[in-house]
Amino acid sequence: MDAYESEVDASQALIKWLALQCSSNSSFGSMSPSIYDTAWLSMLQKPGDPKHWLFPECFDYVLKTQLPDGGWPAYASIVDGILNTAAALLAIRKHLAVGHGHKTSDLKEISSRAEDALRELLRRWDVSSCDQVGFELLVATHLRLLSSEGVVLDFSQLAQLQALRDAKLAKLPASSVYGEPSTLYHSLEGLIGHIDFDQIGQWREPNGSMMASPSSTAAYLMHASNWDALAEAYLRDVLRNSSGQGGGGVPCAWPTSIFELSWVVTTFIESGISIGEAEASVIGTFLESTLRAQKGVVGFAPWSFPDADDTAKTAMALFYLGRRPETYIPALINTFETTDHFRTYLAERNPSISANINVLSFLLLLDDPTPYVPQIAKAASFVCGRVFLGEVKEKWTQKNKKFCEQLLSIAPKLKEQIPLISLQMLMTALRLQGCDGGWDNECELTAYAILTLSSLVQLPWTGTHERLIDAIKHGKTFLTAHRSEWKEAARLSSLKLSPRYCVPQSYKPVTLCVTSNAGA
Incomplete structure (x- = not known):
């Protein structure tokens, strides 16, 4: 069995699993645990019970994932490392202040190492080059909260960060937060000290979450005057049923069922991977019933905040599954155009x-x-x-x-x-390919680069087919040689099924579209 056939078999097994989840009538999602969100859950205490942590297993997870240098992982950028380390350190300082559950001397040593790691990350960070959404609010808020816990972190670009935060807040009147839900609801912790959390409960989603974000929901619970039992139930559901499977870690978003189904279906079918009739029926019914119930627009999970990406991808998936998504085009256009x-x-x-x-x-x-x-x-x-x-x-x-x-x-x-x-x-992709056939020595990036080149080779004006095909073959050789690393990366990635849905297409044999110039 060659690499492509092996991946196809594994991919069809994934489709069967997704169809089973659709039939279970339970929320689902397979995003990997997030240090940041887990740290925010670890800080929750019920009002009137200062000696009781709501999710002690989350704090244990944070402690066991600290790196040897004292920080926590940076997934895709230095800002990820800063936020993960800052949130984890904030959780440690809050546990130290309460003084129970863990040996104080151990926590002080862990805290000291974390402070050193965070100072180094901040020293290396170029604030002006950062374009990560909401970083100016999130990083500045964490530094302010750490200061209130006795950890003062000064660095050369702090004034620049604070200026960016102030400019962002100046464009963000309270009415824009209270009047209607927006993407801000996915990161409400960045607005601590700037909004009244009692005024946002009306926009909580039916499952109890704030835009399916564990960290945002935890921040809402901490800062609202009245305890929200449904929000607590949502967090317990995430802890129990998400990819962490009760082990203490929670993802940055949950559930993500619409997102995962639509992207997997469209990518698989475009790759020539067939979906069984029974699975197609179950998945198609799940997607279409959600789209119909939400009047033609969806988000990354049922009843989550709708967006054009997931709405368009869901409509594409329905088309590939033999349904008629044309009915929902007016809603897509009227809502997002x-x-x-x-x-x-x-x-x-x-x-x-x-x-x-x-x-x-x-x-x-x-x-x-x-x-x-x-x-x-x-x-x-x-x-x-x-x-x-x-x-x-x-x-x-x-x-x-x-x-x-x-x-x-x-x-x-x-x-x-x-x-x-x-x-x-084309020129950019070819230029960035490494001598070993990979892109940036990463399996996922290499798979996407192969997909890009496989699409470009079909176009009549690209011309250099032999050079393109050699690059694609070289990339596939890299993926095969690093197969074990890919599977380990899948365990740690933000979306565990990402390798499964892009590798099959990257292994797929390349066919050329030959056009005739006759009659031109």
């Missing part, structure tokens, strides 16, 4: 490239996309414009000649922009 792009969320501040790519991909799937030429042109023009600003490297696809003529009549610049963008992507 703006004058020049599709927004991700209703209260979005910064336009998202991925949301427009996903809306574009869905509309191009339709048997007859011509009724939506204005929306397709709008999304494509937005994506192309962002690429030329250096903000994204993505691919774009188009349909039949009549459709393209209509599209280009609305957005004529696309005719020149699309080839330029794809060639830019």
Whole structure:
């Protein structure tokens, strides 16, 4: 059995598991435990019972995941390391203040090492180059909370960070938080000291969470005047049923069922991996019933805050599963279309490239996309414009000649922009490939790079097919050689099924689309 067949078998087993979860009538998600969110749960105490920690197993998890240098892991950026270490240190300081449950001398030593690690992370951090969403609020708030616990952390760019925080808050009137839910509800801990938590309970989701975020829900419980039993029940549900399986760790979001189902289904079917009739029926019914119940728009889980990414991906999944998602297009357009792009969320501040790519991909799937030429042109023009600003490297696809003529009549610049963008992507991908065939020595990044090149090789204007195919083969050799590392990385990644849904396509044999110049 070759690598591709092996991955296909494992992928079909995953589909069966997902279908089983859909049939269970229980919430599900497989994001790996997050140090940050786990630390926030470990700080919870019920009012009137200062000697009782609500989730002591979470604190144990935080302690056992401390690194030898005294910090906690940085998943994708130094900001992740700063926030993980700051939240863990804050939890330790709060436990030290109460003075029970762990030997004080041990906690003091752990705290001291964590402080040293956090100071070093802050020293190395370039605040001006950071573009992680909400970092200015989250990091500044954690530093302020640590200061209140006796840990004062000064560093050369602190004033710059505080200025960024103040500028962000100046654009964030209380009415924007209290008046309607937004993405801020996923990180309410960043607004501690700036909002009245008693005024946000009305936007809690039906499952008891604040936008399916354990850390945000924990912050809400800590700072609301009245204890919310449903929010506590949500956190217990996460601790018991998420990927940590009761071991003390919780993910950064849970549940994530719509997100996982839609992305897995679309990627597998585009890879040529078949989905059994029984599984397709169960998954399709789950997705469509959720879409129908929520009037045509969905988020990453049932009844979570709707967004264009998950709505478009869910519609794509339904199309691939033999359903008719056209019924829900008006809701997608009416909810997310703006004058020049599709927004991700209703209260979005910064336009998202991925949301427009996903809306574009869905509309191009339709048997007859011509009724939506204005929306397709709008999304494509937005994506192309962002690429030329250096903000994204993505691919774009188009349909039949009549459709393209209509599209280009609305957005004529696309005719020149699309080839330029794809060639830019091609050159960048080839330039960044390592001598060992991988990209940045990472299996996941290499798999995505192979997917990109496999798409680009189909385009008539890329030309260098032999060079492209050699790069793809070299990348596959890297994946095969690092197979064991990939499986270990899957255990630690933020989404454990990510390797399973992108590796099959990266192993898939490459076929070329040969076009004739006859009659040109």
